[in-house]
Amino acid sequence: MSTTNFFLRTAVNNLRRGGQRMLVAILCIAFGVMTLIAMTLLSQSIERMLVLEPPQMIGGDLTLDREAEDIITLENEDTLRKLQADGKLEQYTLIAYTNSLSIRLPQSGDLEFPSVGMGVDPQVYPLAGKLTLLEPLNAVLADLLLQPGDVIITRDLASAYDLEIGDPLVLSDLRTAAPLSGTLRGIASDTPNHQGSKVYYSRETAEQLAGGRRSANTVLVNAADPEALSTDLEQAGYRVFTAQFLANGDKATQETFEFGLNGAGMFGLLISAVAIANTMQVLLQRRRKEVAIWKTIGYTAAQLQVLFVMEAAMVGVIGSLLGAVLGVGLSYGLVDIFSRTTTLLIQWVFSWPHFLTAILIGITTTIIFALWAIISTSQVHPQALLRKESMNIKTISKGQSLLLGLGVFIPFMITAGVVMGSVWKGFAIILVAFFGLAGFGIALNLFVGLVVKLLPFSRWPVGRLARNHLRRRELSLIFAMTAIFLGVIILTSGIITTSGAKAVVDILSANESLNNLAVYVPADQAAAAQDVLQANHITEYYSGSQTSVLSITAQADPDVVITPLLIGRPEQSEYTTYGEAWGSQPDGVYVLGMLDLPLGSTLHVTFKDGTMHDFAIAGTYDVNQSVDQPGLMWGVLLPEEALRSVTSVESVRYFARVDENNLAQTAQTLESALPQATVINLIDFSARDTAYMQNLFVFVAALAGLLLLAGGLLIANSVNLAMLNRRYEIGVLKAVGYARWHIQQTLMVEYSLIAAIATFAALALVGGGMAIASALSTRSGMLSETLKLLQLSFPTMLGVVVFTIGFVLLTILAVTWQPTQVSPVVVLNDHE
Known part of the structure; x- marks a missing residue:
């Protein structure tokens, strides 16, 4: 049998005997890769919607409106015709744009409020890009918008309000409040700029919605030289926006999303890297005798390093494959949730390059963060075994430490550069992660030290054990605290915002001084x-x-x-x-x-x-x-x-203000009696904001859940390794009368304190921030009234604390259930 095959079989056997500890390590790697691929696929889906050819952003090279006037008058349009006749302007189309449109079904008081209504010339629109119709397939815009009242809506509106082709609708522009009967003629699956929540209709329809008046207020223009044309248009009183200018704004938004989401993926990868480094350090230290035996029978340090690298690579392969599959599913869910919080017609996109790259990154990260433990453990001298001396590891020299540190940092920085799309961005995210985590970690660590000193555990043996262990806390615990801290901040902020939106509806329903x-x-x-x-x-x-x-x-x-x-x-x-x-x-x-x-x-x-x-x-x-x-x-x-x-x-x-119990019936009665009126149930109108905030909360809660899961995995990893490091201590405690429950209780006290400190610190930060923002808003108005509703309530605090600490306690019980069953006799006989 070749050495390679022998090492492969040995590595597989070692993984199989790793048990729960290897399982937790694999889960940590899986979490990192899952987070990475989920965030990168979400970022890519958003990028496809935001990064377009500039003319597609607006449907032309330029978009215009008047600097002083509200509409494009006939005299204003004459300027456009003259520029077109002079050859400076190739093509233009007028649009009646409004963001105060409402639609409803006849005999229904349930109003819907699309983001945009657009009265267009169906023969010309759009000048650039494409309006893609889902139903009817292969139809032409001009064949659908034939009569006043014919409309096309985007697929998000059709899905949200269960509308189908042929449904009768009642449209109203709230500025003039003149209802117009219409018919749904088409459903658009995509728009030139990928923005949804739109209703398209003809300019004749727009003029009827405006009370029979001219309503065009926006112009789309194509030109051979947009910059030169802009000067002429501005001199004619137009306000001009180039497609490139607007595209740059969307590009900046997309880059912000990309940096944040890919950075979150890197944070998840860093969490798994810390966990694997900690795991390999503990596991390989306990294999020092094995290393000495290998060396005694003739194997070199380099060969043993190859063996351990194979083991780390196998952990990386298994964890990365599992994480990649889970990440694809998670990304699909996140895209779906995110689509409910935006008007973007976002679509989930699978990318084989991203999928395979994430797996490769997961394997590479596992190996490079295991290198320190692998190289240091391979330094055990075989004479220590023959002389029955302590299996101390020879200290790595400063030069070797520097080279090894560079060997870890440089590949990880390259990995970060691949993920972030730029070496400089990768370096920046590493710096942000390092200094950010260091800052949070140092602050929380000092807080833990203060709490440990003040804890009244002198007369409680279990408490004293927990306090002593906390004094020797590991680096991974600081990362766990930071993850819990950030997760609680995001979760609590989402709860406060959602409850604030609901409070608006409750106030409108209960306060008799407010109209409904x-x-x-x-x-x-x-x-x-x-x-x-x-x-x-x-x-x-x-x-x-x-x-x-x-x-x-x-x-x-x-x-x-x-x-x-x-x-x-x-x-x-x-x-x-x-x-x-x-x-x-x-x-x-x-x-x-x-x-x-x-x-x-x-x-x-x-x-x-x-x-x-x-x-x-x-x-x-x-x-x-x-x-x-x-x-x-x-x-x-x-x-x-x-x-x-x-x-x-x-x-x-x-x-x-009418009786809340009769509000819906009253609104419907008024609507029937006033066919030329738009009747609005203000409670239902405000409830739509609540529904939006609830969708946003689901997305925020998903991100917070990932952070809390990261904290839970790091705690599980720390507890799992503590079971190994404290194996002899547990045996002694059991031998002198401590029960299994006492051991678990010690760990539960220890780690629940960690979770409680991170949770209360996060709650204090969120509550303080809300209080300061409310206090600074001294003037009356919408902002200050809304801020007064965004307060951290006691039930919210209690719920977050119970959830977070309960999650940590369940994690500890799951991890310690099997290891604490070991008999003290077995443990003591096994001690080196």
């Missing part, structure tokens, strides 16, 4: 709406009106962008105003404070019919409710009477 029903109607339907409200015994309500204008320009700073919308209210209602008293100035208006416009300065307002009017800035405003309104626009606020004195209004909004 809204009715939006075109201005010509206001009288009918009031009659219907009265007929349904809704007598207490407040109303407001609004009208969009062509442009609003500040005399003090013409470059400030002001939403071209006038909002009229009989009183401040849901707004808090600062400055002059409400209604004290005939032409006084209020603007957003963030615009930083001087009080008393003039606003020039141009109405859509071309007439103009000047207003004086009397103050600023904020929204004073924690509950947002559907279709809320941040325009210019003024008294209702002042608004109606200078122009006609487009739409009127009524807000009321």
Whole structure:
């Protein structure tokens, strides 16, 4: 038999005899590879959605809107035609873009709010990229959007709301509140920029949604020289965004995701590396006699190093294969969860190169982090066996230590560079991991030392044993504490955010001072709406009106962008105003404070019919409710009477509080009685934010679960090796009367303290951060009201503490159940 075959058989036998310790080591490697491949595949799936050819980002080379006006007028379009005639502009198409669209099924009060509604020219759109139709297959956009009301939606909307081809729909733009009956004609599987939550319809449909007015407000342009054309367009009053500019922004977002997700994968790999280094160090130290015997019968240190490398490689192969398979499944789940938290039409993508690379990285990491233990153990001198001396390992020289350290660091840095896509990024993530973990580890380690000194365990033997062991804590425990610490931070933050979103709905349901029903109607339907409200015994309500204008320009700073919308209210209602008293100035208006416009300065307002009017800035405003309104626009606020004195209004909004038990029925009754109105159940509207936050929480909880699993694996690894290192100690304790439960109790006290310290430190950080953020928000408004809801409650703290410590205790019981059954006689006779 050749030496290689003999070593292979020996390595296999050693792995088989490794038992639970080898199983835990394999699981640690599997965790690292699983995390690595899951995060890299998730990162790759996101990259496919965000990194596109620049024109595909917007459907053309340039996207335009007007600097001052709200719409593209016929005169504005004449400029585009002239540039096209001059050959500077190759092609353009107008789009009516809105983010205040609602859709619902007829006879249903269940409104849905897509992110984007787009009125397009189906003969031309898109100028770049592709709108891919899932149903009907191979259909052409122009054949589907034939009549006003025909719509196409993206697949995420169809799936979320269970819509099918041919379903009747009711559409409404909340700015004008004019409902329009429509029909679902197609479902898009992908869009030019891979963004979902979109509804496409013709520009004729868009004009009907806008109350019969011209509604195009965006232009897509193709040009041979986009940069040169941009100058001409800007001189003509257009605001120009190049496809390259927007693509750079998405590229930066993708790189942030890539760095974070791939960095998380590297963190998981580092966790497994620490575990395997610790495992091999302990296991090989206990094989010093075996090494001496091998050397006595003629094997060299180099040959033994080959044997141990084979063993490490086998552990790496088994763990990496298992982790790669689990990682593929985990990545599919993470992509699915992530897709529910974003409008990206993200699709899971499997990559053989990533799969095989992750396996190779797992094997390589196992070997390089086992090298130190392998080389140091192979230094045992055979004469120690013949003379029956202690099997002490000869100390490695400083030069050898340096070379060995470089032999570990350089390959791992190359590995990090492969994962991160750049050597510099790989080096950066190693530095971040090293200094970050070192900082967390040192702080938590000092905290553990302080707690150990203060623990009143003097009269409790089990407690004294746990305290003594904690004083000799290992490096892997610091990594375990850090993983638990980070996991608890992420988990707790997710719980607080989700509970805060739910609290908004609870407040709206329980607080009788807050409205739970809204009715939006075109201005010509206001009288009918009031009659219907009265007929349904809704007598207490407040109303407001609004009208969009062509442009609003500040005399003090013409470059400030002001939403071209006038909002009229009989009183401040849901707004808090600062400055002059409400209604004290005939032409006084209020603007957003963030615009930083001087009080008393003039606003020039141009109405859509071309007439103009000047207003004086009397103050600023904020929204004073924690509950947002559907279709809320941040325009210019003024008294209702002042608004109606200078122009006609487009739409009127009524807000009321009705009995929560009858809310759904009341909304449906109003909807039937007011076919030209949009009726909104505000509790259901707020509940959609809660549903989004719940989906986000699931994703956050999955990431937190990975960190807690990492901490649990490191603790399992540490306990498993402690069973081996303390084998003789356990035998002595059992011989003098300690029971198996006492041994387990010692370990449970020891490691539950570790988990408790990491957990309470994380909770203190999260709670303190929330309290500081809330305290700093001194002004009233949505932000401060929301921050008041984001507090760390006692039930949340208790739940997180019980879950974390319970998880650690179960891990300890599982790992120690078998080793603590060994008879003390066997252990004592086996002691060297």
